Amino acid sequence: MGAFNMLLLDNLSCPACKTNQDWVIQFKYGLCRQLEYRLFDAVEWAGYMDTGDTTAKIVLVEGIAENDCSSCGQEVYARIFVDDNKIVAASLVIKPIWFTASDDGDYIIINK
Template sequence: MSAFNVLITDVQCLNCRRQYSGRIQFKYGNAAFLQYHIGDTVKWGRNNIGNSDFKKVNVYGIAEADSCPLCDSDKIIEEFDIFIEDNVIIRITPMESIGLYLEGGSSEYVVMEMQIVPLFFRV
């Protein structure tokens, strides 16, 4: 099994509608079982996935649990888009489409915007 990181954030159960603290696994940055919250800066190190130079990245996230800890229903959201901008975890939403990750090169993340290089020379 390869290493991953975990984003800990509130998620809402689709059955009981209550919020609970969810653990969302993802593979981006230094994949070393690190724990993150929304607003944290991605750490880089020995086992890097992605690149700290990327400006905007969508990262594939998957819930560790397969049922709600409050009502035990399996009607929960299991797949997420994790939005990272300038290496900061900005927000998380239910995943729109797995196709984005499958077609985007890496199945773990998609670069939405590369770093903007200043234009020093004008013709």
């Protein structure tokens, strides 16, 4: 995956077995230097090691859980929503988004 950041999510249900646990989600958006984020944190940018678009208004970012579910072993992905460079929501899912070769990383700009 290369350089990435982490979104820390507390006490969320596994989308497969519904068991609650804490999650660490790896994702590539903003300054990718293994920074730790929580919901409602502002995304950091530096002008180097950046992935994404600082001017995008609404972005959907794909993430993957650092570890599979501790209860059922399911691999878990996350949809992370960034609104005006702030992480505003995240949901856990089982199936990843399949990005096309023309996409720039694991994110989609919804509103420029």
